[in-house]
Amino acid sequence: MLLGAVTLFFTLTLVFVIIRMVPSDPATVLMMGEATPEQLDRLRELWGLDKSIVEQFFIYLANLVQGNAGDSYQFQRVAGMPGVPVFDLVMNRLPATGYLALVAIIFSMLIALPLGILAALFPDSILDKLVLILASVLASVPAFFSGMLLMLFFSLTLRILPTGGYDSPQSVILPALALSFSFSAVLLRVTRTEMARIMRSEFIQSARAKGLRSWRIVLVHALKNAMIPLLTIIGLRFGDLLAGSVVVETLFRWPGIGGLMIDSIIARDYPVVQLVIPLAALAFIIVNITVDVLFGALDPRLRTGGRS
Amino acid sequence: MTEQATMPPSATASLLSRVRRTWSRRGMPRVITGATVLIVMSILCFFSAWLTPHPPNAVDLSARLQPPVFAGGTFNHILGTDELGRDILSRVMVGGRTSMAIGALAVVVSLTIGSTLGLLAGYFGRRLDAVVTMLSEIQLALPSMLIIFFFLAVIGPNIVTIAIVLALADWVLYARMVRARTLVEKTREYVDAARVLGVSTSRLLLRHLWPNVFPTIMVLAMVSLGGVILSESALSFLGLGVQRPWPSWGRMVADGQSRLQAAWWIAVSPAFCIAMVVFSANLLGDGLPPDLEGRVMSHIKQTISATAQSVPLLDIRGLRTEFRSDHGTVRVLNDVSLSVSSGEVLGLVGESGSGKSVTALSLLGLVPRPGRVTQGQVLLNGRDLMTMDERALSDLRGREVGLVLQDAMTAMNPVLTIGQQICETLRRHLGLGRAQARRRAIDLLDRVGIPDPGRRVDDYPHQFSGGMRQRAMIAMALSCEPKLLIADEPTTALDVTIQAQVLDLLSSLKEEMGMSLIMITHDLGIIAGLADRVAVMYAGNIVETGPVRQVFKAPAHPYTQGLLASIPSITDTTKSDLQAITGLPPDLAALPQGCAFAPRCPQRQRRCETDRPHLIHHDAQSAAACWLVDPPSDRAANSTSQTTEPMRNR
Numbered sequence: 001m002l003l004g005a006v007t008l009f010f011t012l013t014l015v016f017v018i019i020r021m022v023p024s025d026p027a028t029v030l031m032m033g034e035a036t037p038e039q040l041d042r043l044r045e046l047w048g049l050d051k052s053i054v055e056q057f058f059i060y061l062a063n064l065v066q067g068n069a070g071d072s073y074q075f076q077r078v079a080g081m082p083g084v085p086v087f088d089l090v091m092n093r094l095p096a097t098g099y100l101a102l103v104a105i106i107f108s109m110l111i112a113l114p115l116g117i118l119a120a121l122f123p124d125s126i127l128d129k130l131v132l133i134l135a136s137v138l139a140s141v142p143a144f145f146s147g148m149l150l151m152l153f154f155s156l157t158l159r160i161l162p163t164g165g166y167d168s169p170q171s172v173i174l175p176a177l178a179l180s181f182s183f184s185a186v187l188l189r190v191t192r193t194e195m196a197r198i199m200r201s202e203f204i205q206s207a208r209a210k211g212l213r214s215w216r217i218v219l220v221h222a223l224k225n226a227m228i229p230l231l232t233i234i235g236l237r238f239g240d241l242l243a244g245s246v247v248v249e250t251l252f253r254w255p256g257i258g259g260l261m262i263d264s265i266i267a268r269d270y271p272v273v274q275l276v277i278p279l280a281a282l283a284f285i286i287v288n289i290t291v292d293v294l295f296g297a298l299d300p301r302l303r304t305g306g307r308s
Numbered sequence: 309m310t311e312q313a314t315m316p317p318s319a320t321a322s323l324l325s326r327v328r329r330t331w332s333r334r335g336m337p338r339v340i341t342g343a344t345v346l347i348v349m350s351i352l353c354f355f356s357a358w359l360t361p362h363p364p365n366a367v368d369l370s371a372r373l374q375p376p377v378f379a380g381g382t383f384n385h386i387l388g389t390d391e392l393g394r395d396i397l398s399r400v401m402v403g404g405r406t407s408m409a410i411g412a413l414a415v416v417v418s419l420t421i422g423s424t425l426g427l428l429a430g431y432f433g434r435r436l437d438a439v440v441t442m443l444s445e446i447q448l449a450l451p452s453m454l455i456i457f458f459f460l461a462v463i464g465p466n467i468v469t470i471a472i473v474l475a476l477a478d479w480v481l482y483a484r485m486v487r488a489r490t491l492v493e494k495t496r497e498y499v500d501a502a503r504v505l506g507v508s509t510s511r512l513l514l515r516h517l518w519p520n521v522f523p524t525i526m527v528l529a530m531v532s533l534g535g536v537i538l539s540e541s542a543l544s545f546l547g548l549g550v551q552r553p554w555p556s557w558g559r560m561v562a563d564g565q566s567r568l569q570a571a572w573w574i575a576v577s578p579a580f581c582i583a584m585v586v587f588s589a590n591l592l593g594d595g596l597p598p599d600l601e602g603r604v605m606s607h608i609k610q611t612i613s614a615t616a617q618s619v620p621l622l623d624i625r626g627l628r629t630e631f632r633s634d635h636g637t638v639r640v641l642n643d644v645s646l647s648v649s650s651g652e653v654l655g656l657v658g659e660s661g662s663g664k665s666v667t668a669l670s671l672l673g674l675v676p677r678p679g680r681v682t683q684g685q686v687l688l689n690g691r692d693l694m695t696m697d698e699r700a701l702s703d704l705r706g707r708e709v710g711l712v713l714q715d716a717m718t719a720m721n722p723v724l725t726i727g728q729q730i731c732e733t734l735r736r737h738l739g740l741g742r743a744q745a746r747r748r749a750i751d752l753l754d755r756v757g758i759p760d761p762g763r764r765v766d767d768y769p770h771q772f773s774g775g776m777r778q779r780a781m782i783a784m785a786l787s788c789e790p791k792l793l794i795a796d797e798p799t800t801a802l803d804v805t806i807q808a809q810v811l812d813l814l815s816s817l818k819e820e821m822g823m824s825l826i827m828i829t830h831d832l833g834i835i836a837g838l839a840d841r842v843a844v845m846y847a848g849n850i851v852e853t854g855p856v857r858q859v860f861k862a863p864a865h866p867y868t869q870g871l872l873a874s875i876p877s878i879t880d881t882t883k884s885d886l887q888a889i890t891g892l893p894p895d896l897a898a899l900p901q902g903c904a905f906a907p908r909c910p911q912r913q914r915r916c917e918t919d920r921p922h923l924i925h926h927d928a929q930s931a932a933a934c935w936l937v938d939p940p941s942d943r944a945a946n947s948t949s950q951t952t953e954p955m956r957n958r
Contacts (some may be wrong), residue, residue: 007449015458022462123677136594140587142538144545145561145579148568156569182538198678202718208674210733210784211704214698224723236448243453248541251565262452262546265461277458279490284451299723300768 116191338595422482432488530593655839854930
């Protein structure tokens with residue numbers, strides 16, 4: 001928790017400082033050279049950019065604590081007037097990204113668990129080798145390219161799924177698949193290694209010595225133990241998933257945080273960037289705290305208050 | 309290499325041959341394939357200025373959107389052309405220079421930063437270590453790729469900034485690994501030795517520690533090379549990558565996206581290159597040996613032979629179990645025969661590695677890979693377990709044969725409650741319902757002497773004390789009232805008073821349920837107190853068997869004699885000095901041609917070194933495998949035969 005707080009503050013500060021270190025400023029970028037110096041100065045004044053960086057930072061923090069992340073520079077209802085509140089902007093987009101990430105994790109598990117378990121049960125078999133090759137291929141293909149191939153095949157050739165957007169329930173399938181591929185490669189390897197390790201452990205031997213059905217040994221005794229490292233990896237690699245979602249959202253025109261982030265960085269839309277990136281860090285931290293909590297549910301040894 | 313030069317030649321040779329052996333099976337082909345692809349692609353890309361078939365920017369509007377040669381195009385443009393008629397092969401080669409340069413640079417930078425910090429933090433510890441650890445923890449708690457996107461968009465991309473920023477994301481991996489390895493290495497003797505010799509710290513770090521840490525780092529570097537190239541391509545795809553002088557592969561894919569349907573080859577060629585490089589780098593990383601230690605076979609264990617009385621409950625005949633490895637076959641059980649009658653307690657003794665546990669696992673069909681029972685019969689009530697299929701065998705395990713292992717902490721599933729683990733056996737074999745099984749489980753826990761069983765049934769194994777856990781394990785093994793219980797060192801992990809309690813429990817439960825017991829142990833005291841008969845194992849053979857009293861009173865085999873001489877006696881005060889058996893247990897992979905015990909045997913004769921003795925009865929109930937034992941002439945003809953064939957099997 002403390003580490004999470006430190007990390008979050010570190011991110012806030014880092015983003016705030018770095019984005020101001022570059023010479024090009026938002027006013028110039030936004031007006032694209034079509035404004036007089038006086039107009040630019042007025043904009044900077046409006047956004048508070050004429051103050052010192054320390055002053056700006058404290059204003060930013062004070063507002064943030066009150067739930068005000070400022071107004072967007074690029075998204076304005078009326079030119080020259082205060083823009084759309086960044087909080088609204090981001091909150092509008094957040095569910096889409098959360099949904100995409102969730103579906104992608106589910107897809108990854110659906111790919112990785114059955115294959116990884118099978119490979120672990122038959123080590124060094126043809127199946128095992130095929131699974132390993134599949135994992136390597138999935139890990140080697142960039143998400144934007146697998147996304148393009150999926151789009152080419154399912155949308156343009158078969159015409160059964162939309163090429164992008166967020167309109168129909170099916171829209172999530174292709175972006176989530178594209179996002180899940182490299183993630184499932186990681187899960188696949190972990191599942192295989194962990195299941196193989198667990199299947200060699202003594203408690204599996206004694207479960208077999210009890211004459212239990214093999215499915216019960218694999219799915220209850222072994223898999224429950226394997227879920228612990230799997231969750232760890234999901235937590236650790238969640239950041240990759242967020243990064244991948246930037247690419248996938250761009251490719252499939254998915255109205256999530258990722259696309260907003262890229263646009264805002266390029267437009268030097270400070271308030272948006274200053275909220276989105278720390279928010280991503282926060283999501284990452286929350287996911288990892290959740291993983292820690294789930295550990296307790298999965299691994300009784302980590303539960304507190306038990307007799308010992 | 310300098311390290312090896314200081315070793316005696318034989319050690320170097322054996323190290324090299326071990327490396328070669330462990331590599332040859334799976335590592336080598338991967339390393340060769342991965343390295344070849346990477347080298348060829350690097351040459352094509354880095355020397356592209358001289359190698360491209362066409363100038364990469366030459367526009368030829370007469371040759372627009374030509375497909376690659378394998379899709380109906382011409383050899384003039386092997387990978388086809390784009391919308392301006394530019395040759396794709398040439399562009400891919402030139403673009404690869406950007407991608408690969410960034411990848412290589414990023415890996416070098418992160419490796420240098422990370423391993424330097426890791427080495428220093430691991431070696432000096434204290435405050436530096438705390439700072440490095442803290443930094444790396446913060447960084448690991450961040451979604452680093454997102455931060456990279458942000459950095460680059462702000463700083464502005466060129467080859468160097470991209471490489472450095474990507475390197476900043478990866479240094480943590482190196483730092484943590486090098487730190488961990490350094491912590492281990494610095495406790496090794498050679499470091500102390502170097503310090504005593506007055507080697508300077510920097511020299512110690514660079515010349516002594518670093519070479520030992522380096523192999524591990526190379527594996528990581530290869531894997532992260534793939535990751536960096538992937539990240540760079542994602543950046544380029546988002547428009548945050550290098551534009552000049554040449555677009556990297558990721559950028560080319562992004563540019564080709566709009567024409568995906570009409571001219572797929574524009575995007576596919578660079579994308580394929582990305583995948584190839586990443587795949588090869590991962591392959592190379594996978595194939596490199598993480599350390600030079602040869603794989604050690606994990607469990608090598610073993611067996612028995614004995615004589616039958618009436619119809620035994622369990623009758624093992626000529627059981628042979630082998631472990632196959634890259635280096636040949638090791639026979640861990642060599643034609644073990646043995647029997648257990650109803651209600652009998654058989655003690656199975658021997659040093660660790662003599663094959664006691666493998667015997668138990670073999671008869672249940674549970675030998676761990678790569679072990680295999682290659683011949684023999686295991687008759688349980690006259691039914692041969694070795695010919696049963698897995699399903700029939702599993703009906704029998706837990707139902708008719710129970711198994712208690714040495715350490716209940718590892719033998720019980722840590723994430724299931726004690727109750728769940730007992731109930732599942734009951735439900736599986738006796739078809740009990742949930743509630744019934746639970747009542748029965750509580751009853752069983754009560755029977756093995758666990759206080760407050762109604763509450764403790766819902767506890768997890770780690771919440772039990774060692775002795776209680778072993779009791780629960782016994783309850784689990786006995787839940788279906790098996791006819792035979794195999795207890796493999798059931799008390800070794802317990803302290804002495806608890807040991808006695810558990811042994812008492814086993815013996816009273818045995819009487820109560822009228823079952824047979826195979827007691828596997830290296831503790832002759834336990835055998836003396838509990839067993840009816842004893843079988844002594846040595847190097848995968850049963851070397852002596854007979855009634856406990858007789859064997860203990862007049863051991864026939866020199867090995868048994870040695871075992872007995874090595875235990876202290878309270879009653880026999882004349883035996884003042886303890887005799888240990890000299891020498892070490894034999895290497896099963898290289899057994900001597902004759903008697904396996906011969907090298908350690910004080911009564912060795914010439915014949916012992918050339919011929920292997922059979923298990924021969926020297927009276928109605930006892931047998932021993934030793935040339936010193938004279939068979940009664942009338943029994944010599946029908947003695948239990950043992951193999952004389954040498955055990956080496958390479």
